[in-house]
Amino acid sequence: MPSPFPGMDPWLESSTVWPGFHDKLIVRTVEVLQPQLRSRGYYVDIGERIWFAEAGRGILPDNIIVRHTESPANRSTEMSLLTVDEPVRVLRAPVEVREPYLEIYESQRHQVVTGVEFLSPANKRNSTGRRLYRQKQRERRRANVHLVEIDLLRRGRNVLDMPVEVAEAMRPWQYLVNIVRRGSDEYEFYPIKLPDRLPRIGIPLKAGDGDVRLDLQDVFNRSYDIGPYPERLDYTAAPPPPELNPDDAAWADEILRSKGLRQ
DSSP states (O other), X not given: OOOSSSSOOGGGGOTTTHHHHHHHHHHHHHHHHHHHHHTTTEEEEEEEEEEEEOSBTTBOOSOOOEEOOOOGGGSOHHHHHHSOOOOOEEOXXXXXXXXXXXXXXXXXXXXXXXXXXXXOHHHHHOHHHHHXXXXXXXXXXXXXXXXXXXXXXOSSOOXXXXXXXXXXXXXXXXXXXXEEOTTOSSOEEEEEOTTSOOOEEEEOOSTTSOOEEEEHHHHHHHHHHTSSHHHHOOTTSOXXXXXXXXXXXXXXXXXXXXXXXXX
């Protein structure tokens, strides 16, 4: 069953749903790009940032360990006068965060020429995640590596490798794709509104070689089709925050009713 929307589906932005969908986007992008790249002397592979963080905004623990204590109602009055009431205690265990991304290599020298990032909530909403993502941007800048950033999350700070003022001047939009071509004197990006089809973009390679084409909507559709999303997403409820503006909410409601997903 395909997604009910012509472009991005905001119900996928849930913190519990997005990680699995993010991984599918990565794998489907490899499937689309690899045949194009191989015939031109390049290949694409999956890299991964691994770090530890406390559970919080954008970071969910695999499980929560709670230490239960005796209820105050079961203690004697004398004991209650001598002690404080026991709080609920939750183990502050660090959470391992794994962020896959893509890198395109020139085949002969195995040299990275382009990085491709599908942003995650941790990149935009967690201080450590933002710092590590910014660090990776700087490393690619110093190495003269092109960068393609795909932000399909409405919530959180804009961390793309471009001046915030440039993107804000193009409002209204909900999603952004940013292409950083090393040596170019232009900002190249796609501001995307919720009703828009996701764009077909050019992925830059070495100087003198033309781009390879990536149809983001096709990647999205393939990722949605193989997932559990028709069964898992509750389209009768509101999407994850931030709240849709009135026009987008009315548009989404009409779409969902026309597909029989709302009464």
